[in-house]
Amino acid sequence: MIQKVAAVVVPGVAPFELGIAYEVFGIDRSDTGGPVFDFTVCTPEPGLIPTKGGFGIQVDAGLAATEEADVVVAVAYDVISDTEHIDVPPAYLEALRRAHDRGAWVLSLCSGAFVLAAAGLLDGRRCTTHWMFADRLAALAPSAQVDPDVLYVQDGRVLTSAGTAAGIDAALHLVRSELGGEAARTIARRMIVPPQRDGGQAQFVVDPVPAEADTLAPLLAWVREHLDLPHTVPLLARRAMLSERTFARRFAAETGTTPAAWLVRQRVLRAQELLESTGAGVEEVARLVGFGSSAVLRHHFARVLATSPTAYRRRFADLAG
Incomplete structure (x- = not known):
């Protein structure tokens, strides 16, 4: 402390x-x-x-x-x-x-x-x-x-x-x-800043988004609200009305990382929030954030946070009572 x-x-x-x-x-x-x-x-x-x-x-x-x-x-x-x-x-x-x-x-x-x-x-x-x-x-x-x-x-x-x-x-x-x-x-x-950005995010990008290009921010916000759904590059590119190649390039330019890495981090962040503030079981948390199973959630927690969902909850949960 x-x-x-x-x-x-x-x-x-x-x-x-x-x-x-x-x-x-x-x-x-x-x-x-x-x-x-x-x-x-x-x-x-x-x-x-x-x-x-x-x-x-x-x-x-x-x-x-x-x-x-x-x-x-x-x-x-x-x-x-x-x-x-x-x-x-x-x-x-x-x-x-x-x-x-x-x-x-x-x-x-x-x-x-x-x-x-x-x-x-x-x-x-x-x-x-x-x-x-x-x-x-x-x-x-x-x-x-x-x-x-x-x-x-x-x-x-x-x-x-x-x-x-x-x-x-x-x-x-x-x-x-x-x-x-x-x-x-x-x-x-x-x-008025993001509560957490992944430390592995790039400091800067070599290929910036052109000034006239539309931002992917609305799409990213939508994904954060629907993390339980499957999200692949073809599906996201289609939703953004871009070719897969253009989507991948623009995604890297705007976020400094790949769609897969960004999505995992968003799911881990949401899982952290749920473990801290709700009584949902680990299996339910995994489903709600799109990892599908507690085994996959545990894998990503160990890789990203060097801990388990249960240990994380014990340390940070702010449940009433």
């Missing part, structure tokens, strides 16, 4: 990513049933901290705020060009190591991954950062498995995210992992 969150900033901090940490962890949303965190912005050398945007922010808390934090956030900053040297105080690196050693979550937003690399926390781990920085991160942490094509990666209690808005997805993933889907959905509703 997470309660205390410390976001660490250094000179050149990116204001948007700092805002992400504050929006997810720093706002009291108890009036709408959301969680409340003890949130602190801290820095190795308290005072006026210059931002990447050219203005300063006053930060009074030092790194002592990280000592009892359940989550330590390495906020993005203006990374220097020399990948062999990360210019942050050694005390910052040590604070991250101590937090990790005692079992706290360590979350990096965009280029904050470079600080985790300098602290040795990415050695031997899967991780990500903004695709423009991926090669530099790989050079700094040669034993890390840097994936430039995903939104975020969780490896143990180390969570790294790609650029800008991907940090929202990573932070909400952390909330869901610790507090359950309803807590994440409550925060997301207030932020």
Whole structure:
């Protein structure tokens, strides 16, 4: 259970990513049933901290705020060009190591991954950062498995995210992992963002949808409302009034993934919601989301969430009584 969150900033901090940490962890949303965190912005050398945007922010808390934090956030900053040297105080690196050693979550937003690399926390781990920085991160942490094509990666209690808005997805993933889907959905509703995007979704697409093309959004919304039905590429392409080839290309352009992978993820997400908020049995949940049988549902839960539907329900169910 997470309660205390410390976001660490250094000179050149990116204001948007700092805002992400504050929006997810720093706002009291108890009036709408959301969680409340003890949130602190801290820095190795308290005072006026210059931002990447050219203005300063006053930060009074030092790194002592990280000592009892359940989550330590390495906020993005203006990374220097020399990948062999990360210019942050050694005390910052040590604070991250101590937090990790005692079992706290360590979350990096965009280029904050470079600080985790300098602290040795990415050695031997899967991780990500903004695709423009991926090669530099790989050079700094040669034993890390840097994936430039995903939104975020969780490896143990180390969570790294790609650029800008991907940090929202990573932070909400952390909330869901610790507090359950309803807590994440409550925060997301207030932020007016999707409650969960799959971490494996592509950071960007090479073949964007032409400006004049109709979006597939209405079709995707319809599929989400009818997950119990069979959905194949030929059937979906016909419904979209497109050739199968055009449909597959446009689907990848709009979602960053394949129809099959997207559909599995939507079914898993819906199954999570049903397990959390209803008393439906596992077999019934499997039928309602289109997996057909509990065996297939268990297979996808194990692959996507590394748990079983029953274990997930035990941890996250919010059934009355």
